[in-house]
Amino acid sequence: MKTVNWFKLLTITAATIAALGCMNREPAPVCPVPTELVASTPTIGGFDGVDIIAMVDNSSSMVEEQQILATSFFPLINALVNPLPGAKDEGTDSIRIAIVTSDMGLQWGGNGYVQARDGFPSVLTKGCINNDGWGDNGNFITNYGFNPNHGGVVELTQGAIPCGAGAVQCPPGWTCDNIGDNGIGACYNPSASGQPTSEVSCPPAPGEKQSHYLTLGTGDDASGPPLYAQNELALATACLSKLGTDGCGFEQQLLSPAVGLERDAGRDPSIRFMRDKALLVILLVTDEEDCSMKDGPSLFATEHVQQHNYAYINVACGEHEEYLYTPAEILDRYRAAKAKVSGQGSGILFAAITGVPTASEASGCEGTGNEIGGCLDLSQMQNEIVQDPDYDAAPKFIYKYTCSRYEGSEAVTQAMPARRLIQIAQSMGSMGYVYSICNADWSPAMEKISSLIAANIAGTCYAKPLDVDPATNTAYCNTVIKFFGQDTCPGGLPWAAEEQVGTPEQPIVSCTIPKIPANPVCPDPGTPEGDALREIVRNEFGWYYCENRGEDFSDACNDGIDNDGDGLVDCEQPSCQSCKNCAADGQGDTALCPLKCRYMMTLTDKALSMAKNASVEVQCLQQFSFEDPNCQENTRAACSDGLDNDGNGPYDCVNISADQASDEWPARNADPHCCPMSSEQLPGRPCQFTGNGDPKKQAQAICNPDDWAGAPGFNAGDWSDACKAAAALYQCTLP
Numbered sequence: 118m119k120t121v122n123w124f125k126l127l128t129i130t131a132a133t134i135a136a137l138g139c140m141n142r143e144p145a146p147v148c149p150v151p152t153e154l155v156a157s158t159p160t161i162g163g164f165d166g167v168d169i170i171a172m173v174d175n176s177s178s179m180v181e182e183q184q185i186l187a188t189s190f191f192p193l194i195n196a197l198v199n200p201l202p203g204a205k206d207e208g209t210d211s212i213r214i215a216i217v218t219s220d221m222g223l224q225w226g227g228n229g230y231v232q233a234r235d236g237f238p239s240v241l242t243k244g245c246i247n248n249d250g251w252g253d254n255g256n257f258i259t260n261y262g263f264n265p266n267h268g269g270v271v272e273l274t275q276g277a278i279p280c281g282a283g284a285v286q287c288p289p290g291w292t293c294d295n296i297g298d299n300g301i302g303a304c305y306n307p308s309a310s311g312q313p314t315s316e317v318s319c320p321p322a323p324g325e326k327q328s329h330y331l332t333l334g335t336g337d338d339a340s341g342p343p344l345y346a347q348n349e350l351a352l353a354t355a356c357l358s359k360l361g362t363d364g365c366g367f368e369q370q371l372l373s374p375a376v377g378l379e380r381d382a383g384r385d386p387s388i389r390f391m392r393d394k395a396l397l398v399i400l401l402v403t404d405e406e407d408c409s410m411k412d413g414p415s416l417f418a419t420e421h422v423q424q425h426n427y428a429y430i431n432v433a434c435g436e437h438e439e440y441l442y443t444p445a446e447i448l449d450r451y452r453a454a455k456a457k458v459s460g461q462g463s464g465i466l467f468a469a470i471t472g473v474p475t476a477s478e479a480s481g482c483e484g485t486g487n488e489i490g491g492c493l494d495l496s497q498m499q500n501e502i503v504q505d506p507d508y509d510a511a512p513k514f515i516y517k518y519t520c521s522r523y524e525g526s527e528a529v530t531q532a533m534p535a536r537r538l539i540q541i542a543q544s545m546g547s548m549g550y551v552y553s554i555c556n557a558d559w560s561p562a563m564e565k566i567s568s569l570i571a572a573n574i575a576g577t578c579y580a581k582p583l584d585v586d587p588a589t590n591t592a593y594c595n596t597v598i599k600f601f602g603q604d605t606c607p608g609g610l611p612w613a614a615e616e617q618v619g620t621p622e623q624p625i626v627s628c629t630i631p632k633i634p635a636n637p638v639c640p641d642p643g644t645p646e647g648d649a650l651r652e653i654v655r656n657e658f659g660w661y662y663c664e665n666r667g668e669d670f671s672d673a674c675n676d677g678i679d680n681d682g683d684g685l686v687d688c689e690q691p692s693c694q695s696c697k698n699c700a701a702d703g704q705g706d707t708a709l710c711p712l713k714c715r716y717m718m719t720l721t722d723k724a725l726s727m728a729k730n731a732s733v734e735v736q737c738l739q740q741f742s743f744e745d746p747n748c749q750e751n752t753r754a755a756c757s758d759g760l761d762n763d764g765n766g767p768y769d770c771v772n773i774s775a776d777q778a779s780d781e782w783p784a785r786n787a788d789p790h791c792c793p794m795s796s797e798q799l800p801g802r803p804c805q806f807t808g809n810g811d812p813k814k815q816a817q818a819i820c821n822p823d824d825w826a827g828a829p830g831f832n833a834g835d836w837s838d839a840c841k842a843a844a845a846l847y848q849c850t851l852p
Contacts, residue, residue: 165725166211166395167197167570171354172374174219174403175364177244181529182554183362184314186402186470187271187355189559191278191304194351195286196567198333202281202300203648209571212350214331215257215390216357217377219403220244220364222252225413237417241427245365252365255376257390259324264361270316271356277560278304285348288317319356320349330390331357367434371447371537372409374399378454393459398570399451401469404532404554406516408434409442416440431515435500435536444540467541468550468566472519472532473498475553485569486542486549487691493543498534520555530555579716579735582766583662591632592662594737596718598628598728607727610658630724635661639717658723665715677772677838678786686774749790756791756839757824759783763790770820770828772838777829789843792816800848804840812852816840 173179173186195201197209223230223237223245230250232239248254261267273288279301280286280293287293287304296302309315323331323344331353332344345353378397381390391397410416417423419440421433434441452462473482474497482492492498501517507528515533522530532554542549550569552562583592599618606612606628613632619625633653640646640663650661679686687693718735720728749755750763761768767786778784793815795805806812813836820840822833836844836851844851 166209166213166392167398168213168215168391168395169398169400170215170217170374170377170390171358171400171402172217172219172370173358173360174368174370174405175360175362176219176366176368176405177362178404178531179362182402182404183359184272184274185557185559186358188274188277189563190354190358191273191286191288191351192560193563193567194354195279196564197570198347198350199285201279201286210333210347211395212333213390213392213395214350214354214357215329215377215381216354216360217255217257217373218253218360218364219368219370219373220247220252221254221369221373221376221409222247222250222365223367223410223413224251224254225410225416228413230413235414235417236423237413238423238427241430244363245367247365252369253373255373255378255380257329257377257381258357258360259329260322261319261356261359264359266361267356267359269319269356271319271352271359272314272316273355274314275305275309275312276303277558279560280304286351288352289349290317317352320345320353322357323353329388366431367408367410368403368405369407369409370401370403370405371407371444371541372442374401375409375447375450375454378451382454382457389458391455391458396464396466396570397451397455398466398468398566400566401467401471401538402554403469403471403535403538404530405472406435406533406535407441407537409447410434410440411442411446412440426511428511428513429502431505431513432500432502435516438537441537444537445544448541448544465545466548466550466566466569467545468552468562468569469535469538469542470552470554470559470562471535471538472555473535473539473551473553474520475555478520478553478555482539483552484550485547486545486551487547489539489543489551492539492551493536498536498539500534500536520553522555522557579662579718582664582716583718583735583737585637585662589632590634590636592718594662594735595632596630596660596720597734597736598630598724599732599734600626600628601732610723610727628727630720631659633657633659633661633721635663637663639663639665654719654721657721660718660720660724662716662718665717677841678774679776750788751790751793751819753819753821753824756788756819757821761785761788763788767842770837770839771825771831772842773829779829782828787838787842789839789846791819791839792837792843793819794840794843794847798847798849802849803852804844804847804849 173183175183194212194214196204197212223235223242225235230237230246232242232246237245245252261269276295278287280303281300282293282296282302284291284293284304288306290308291304291306293302294305306312306315306317323329326344328344331350333347333350378391384390416433416437419433419437421429421436429436448467451465451467455465456462467486473492474495476483479495479497481495482489482498497519499517502514503517505513505515517533518531519534520530520532521528539551542551548569550562550566552559552565556562583594585592595613600606601619602624603626604617604624606615606626611631612628614629616627616629617624618627635650636646640650653659653661677687720733748763750761750765750768755762756768756770759769765788767788769785770787770791772787773782773784775784793807793812795807798805804812806815808815816837816839820837822831825831825837826833840851
């Protein structure tokens with residue numbers, strides 16, 4: 118009897134396989150068919166590194182903020198390359214950092230500024246006509262000489278950088294003192310005891326190393342020039358962010374990184390900053406609203422620029438957004454640059470430390486994009502024109518500050534509403550983040566950003582659950598790496614098995630990776646079990662399998678089940694609201710879905726290193742066949758018997774969540790095979806059904822409403838959960 122490979126039948130993308138989860142699975146019947154070895158390819162780690170481009174406002178109001186930023190870069194970079202003791206998130210040795218300024222001069226729409234043509238008042242052009250009006254033009258800053266007052270040193274705040282006993286998180290020569298019971302202390306300079314800040318000498322700038330970005334000399338960059346060691350990358354980043362405050366006051370904060378990324382995307386891959394498999398992080402630090410100009414001459418001709426003795430120049434951009442690039446246009450440019458390198462425009466995290474109220478002033482403007490939906494409605498975020506209280510020479514008008522920070526009676530930070538930046542963060546959902554620049558301590562923002570980064574670069578996803586041997590806590594399947602053109606497995610590693618599967622003319626060696634026992638339920642980061650697994654991933658060679666529980670990952674955002682038991686299902690969850698069918702247009706954007714996946718088959722770092730340039734397969738013994746009537750789940754009898762007939766996890770016609778379950782109605786997901794849908798579907802198009810006639814009647818012939826009248830949540834007039842699962846599986850739309 119012929120067997121059928123159901124792995125291949127159901128292997129779609131991990132983000133669309135939500136229908137294949139299950140709870141309390143019933144055992145499949147023993148079918149009288151031979152076993153067959155079947156293979157399926159997992160998705161190896163969503164991203165294997167991170168590329169951070171930071172836009173730092175270098176206009177005249179940013180003196181205090183650049184001081185805070187220099188120190189605050191340490192918690193962010195350290196969390197990625199030197200995690201603190203007990204850290205929830207794993208570090209990475211694959212990181213690149215580029216710095217750009219807000220100064221784009223008076224260029225507009227890709228055109229250089231010409232005063233005679235464009236009409237900007239010459240009396241106001243100080244600081245805005247450098248480089249023939251192009252400003253810094255999104256170029257990556259590579260040398261400290263860019264700021265004539267740099268001096269090769271950076272001033273850092275003592276006691277503000279968290280560290281562990283080894284002080285690897287501290288600047289060179291500093292010590293880690295006041296270590297608590299959690300093993301975490303703070304960095305101090307012994308030679309500057311009692312002083313609030315201390316100057317530190319900077320390492321060579323990237324330009325001196327023939328590079329236009331900062332990076333470690335390890336990981337993916339091992340083949341490149343030796344750049345920065347782990348204990349100096351944060352210091353080099355802090356030094357490079359000391360940009361000075363001589364930039365143009367018409368800041369184009371959103372446009373600058375877009376232009377920088379577009380230029381980078383056109384570079385030869387050997388010197389390019391962006392990498393195809395790296396998460397791209399766009400970090401903006403600014404205390405004013407964006408003025409990314411699309412039509413400069415029209416903006417410059419307005420009365421807010423030309424009249425009133427230039428008293429309204431600081432509100433001209435906000436009063437005439439029609440002459441600026443829209444936030445959506447800027448976001449499209451970010452995605453297009455990323456797509457030119459990676460083939461698709463997803464894999465972008467947008468973060469801004471900018472003009473919004475602090476949490477103590479008003480709630481709702483700090484957090485991820487799906488947590489700040491009401492931010493732009495707050496009174497503090499409205500563009501209200503007021504007279505500048507700090508300017509006495511003549512009447513001058515600004516937007517009322519959305520937040521302020523004082524030291525004593527002196528205002529050291531005053532920020533205007535950053536409405537355009539908020540719009541981008543909101544549209545990015547869980548991949549957007551905002552924090553108030555008026556906070557005296559930015560370390561919570563940097564810790565959150567590093568956590569968002571870590572959540573998107575770790576893990577290896579699989580499209581379906583694997584069966585686990587309870588005696589060994591390992592999956593029954595094997596994970597193998599196939600090396601083409603090789604006769605033997607790479608030496609020096611404890612391979613579990615080796616088999617030559619090619620031919621003498623075209624050798625292929627299949628190398629089985631050792632299994633690592635693990636709890637079938639993935640542990641929470643930061644727990645003893647989670648820390649132990651993290652150490653295994655870093656130091657051993659092998660793989661393990663576990664399943665994530667909860668609602669904060671893409672598979673759970675579209676399965677119709679309250680996975681974490683908090684009463685919120687799918688789109689009701691904040692983390693799901695910008696994902697897939699939760700969007701207002703009914704389509705959604707899979708690039709905005711949480712990227713954590715349900716079924717994790719995790720390769721250790723050493724195994725992942727081997728897998729990057731080879732083929733990885735998960736091989737399992739198949740014990741049933743769709744061709745055997747006893748092993749099918751596509752008839753009225755099989756879809757109403759309370760059994761998982763085909764052994765694929767879900768069964769029958771309705772979803773029953775754990776909080777709805779009873780002895781009569783056990784928890785389970787509906788099987789998409791209980792819907793008469795053709796396998797030939799087009800994503801985004803109406804679903805295709807087998808047979809003729811009304812498709813809903815065809816579906817109800819299998820999922821008869823009378824059979825399910827007592828099931829929790831079953832609605833006889835609606836599509837069955839099985840059909841909803843099938844539609845989700847194939848990404849088609851039910852008619």
